[in-house]
Amino acid sequence: MSLPKLSLVLLPQEHAILRLPPDAPFPDWTGTSGCVSLTRAPDELSVVCPAAVVPAGTEGSFGWRAFRVDTLAGLDEPGVVLAAVKPLSEAALGVFVISTFLRDYLLVSGESLGRAHALLTEAGHRITAG
Numbered sequence: 001m002s003l004p005k006l007s008l009v010l011l012p013q014e015h016a017i018l019r020l021p022p023d024a025p026f027p028d029w030t031g032t033s034g035c036v037s038l039t040r041a042p043d044e045l046s047v048v049c050p051a052a053v054v055p056a057g058t059e060g061s062f063g064w065r066a067f068r069v070d071t072l073a074g075l076d077e078p079g080v081v082l083a084a085v086k087p088l089s090e091a092a093l094g095v096f097v098i099s100t101f102l103r104d105y106l107l108v109s110g111e112s113l114g115r116a117h118a119l120l121t122e123a124g125h126r127i128t129a130g
Contacts, residue, residue, distance in 0.1 A: 015049065048098060087120060
């Protein structure tokens, strides 16, 4: 299978990936800019949002940068996430993926942003600043 070449946008703000108790209400402080994702699972409420809005003392991982996949694809189109994740994974970089109805988002640690940018470009993807 030939993997697609993607158009990616690097979002400007740092993001946080947070873990709240499974019965916590959806927070009202996540903001409306950047990438915001709320996922309830049996053992946690996972929150991704811009780091600047996170209340002090909230458990999580900070300093993540997000690439938005601007190449639109059908929900069942194979290879979109793989095309973006493969060069990062093969270089032993961690990636946190969020998928929505319309797009996919790849979050990488701020420390590995430069390397991730270079690897994605070398894989043939086009990256612009958002």
